[in-house]
Amino acid sequence: MLVFVRDFRNLFLLLVACLSLALPRLSHAQDELPDVLIKRISTEVLDTIRADKAIRSGDLSKVIVLVDSRIMPNVDFQRMTASAVGPAWRQASAEQQKRLEEEFKILLVRTYAGALAQVTTQTISMKPFRASPDDKEVVVRSEIKGAGDPIQLDYRLEKTPGQGFGWKIYNLNVLGVWLVETYRTQFSQEINAKGLDGLITTLSERNKSNNKKG
Template sequence: MKKFFLIPFFVALFSFAGAASAQTVDANSPDGMIKTVTQQVIDAVRGDKSIQQGNISAVTKLVNEKILPYTDFQRTTQLAMGRNWRSASPEQQQQIVEQFKMLLIRTYSGALAQVKDQQIQYKPFRANPDDTDVVVRSVVMNNGSPVELDYRLYKTPQGWRVYDINVLGAWLIQAYQQQFNEQIQQHGIDGLIQFLTQRNQQLASGKAS
């Protein structure tokens, strides 16, 4: 079976430091929101040893408080599932969203321990006033090596929300589409839920390969 976990989603969220210092998040500014949320997350990581040690409860709390309010993870999951999303019941959709989110948290929580003094450079943000879907582009310097890191956001009545991330040219949604589709084709919607659930159980018990 092809490797299911392709993109270090939470490495993208946690393993760099931004330059923003404001504590108030302006969700009406795509690039400003990314810079501010990034700084708040990095400050939280550096100030909490349990997060640095990969404590799942502490990591989940940080994600729920600092990141999820500015993301649309249901949209991320829906796009990753493609047309299969419509075949799932509302209960199944919710289960998949929750298991997928926990999968990413558990898989990449160890990346938090790697937060050091990485530097990030934001590329000039270009968008028209009437745009409803934009990309904020950046480059992270990690031990002297540049890492491309971009965020795709869309406009909602509550402000801009992140729904996809690009690391080194690979977008998160695109990377998971094939894996989700293969699981559903072979085992159905319930099979995907079972796969994600079992994988989370393996990661929780430390038995994942």
Template sequence: MLNRRSLLGVVAVATSALVSLPSWAADEAPEALVKRITGEVMAAVKADPAIQAGDVNRIIQLVDEKIMPSVNFSRMTASAVGRHWRQATPEQQKQLQEEFKTLLVRTYSGALGEVKDQTVTFRPLRARPEDTEVVVRSEVRGRGEPIQLDYRMEKMADGWKIYDLNVLGIWLVETYRTQFSQEINARGIDGLIAALAQRNKSNTGKTG
């Protein structure tokens, strides 16, 4: 049976892929991009003692350098906030993106040390050449049962971007949408921003 830390390790691999994708040619196929990056990320984690130890600053540095040109994080955040996103001012939207990014990084930073002997296999991509949105499906294999790990991707002017991921049938954006909606209904958009900021502050320095 999959324990919590093993599951976090898998999510950490997925999140690391999200936050460390470099900018690549627009004609790179979506499954090829994820396959290559997954291999590179896992190799980097295994070779970097700081990441294995959950060095938050090291991971945040990686995010700040590479996330914006690589992932449609605006769409990811907007989807997580849901229908309330349009009610937010540009400044609130900016703050939400920053706090959400920090939340993801800090939540899974400690679990990166759990990445050890896992391997990833990919399923055939079911898509037509004209499709602009696809799901790249994979399995993480290690100890225990294989773990489903899927990526939602969209084709943009500068190439394919990831905007959501699925672990064991649970989509990350949908999970956060429920939490965020409850907070906004109770305290408004500024209340959500404040709650995220407080959560990130309380997580500062934690590695697991």
């Protein structure tokens, strides 16, 4: 049976929630350094979540709108899904790839709903950013500070070419654990046991079960 990430999911969600105000200033964000972008968005979003009782109460419909309109445009979700699936992604049909992206997205959105309500007095602290102007991929390191020990939150971003040029996130690290690598291990076990269709079925059943639980 596939065992999904649980121990750090709430921390991971807090991290991803910190991306949800990117679109209103997208044209400005295109000119920002990655660490400046993450810092600005994170600060704004923490303030917004605290002010929105519906999000804090776990209103899934509002969370879905938030993710679709504000977060996903700033994430290379196809790369994230492909990396999580691993080598088997290249053997997947277009329909299988589509289903995997859909079910993986639902899984993460459902996880968001359980975590957004936990934002209270946290603040963002950025660590020194080291990168060359020519770098196409970078790591932005930060911490969430509040009650208890600081929480390590890191982002891997890539520079995207063409119209809408800017930085997109393709992996997330919470307390030293990279999300994509964690899911890759779990997905690999499922693929080895049941194949790609088995993984899709497992994700779908997990999402249906979560939906019934509310």
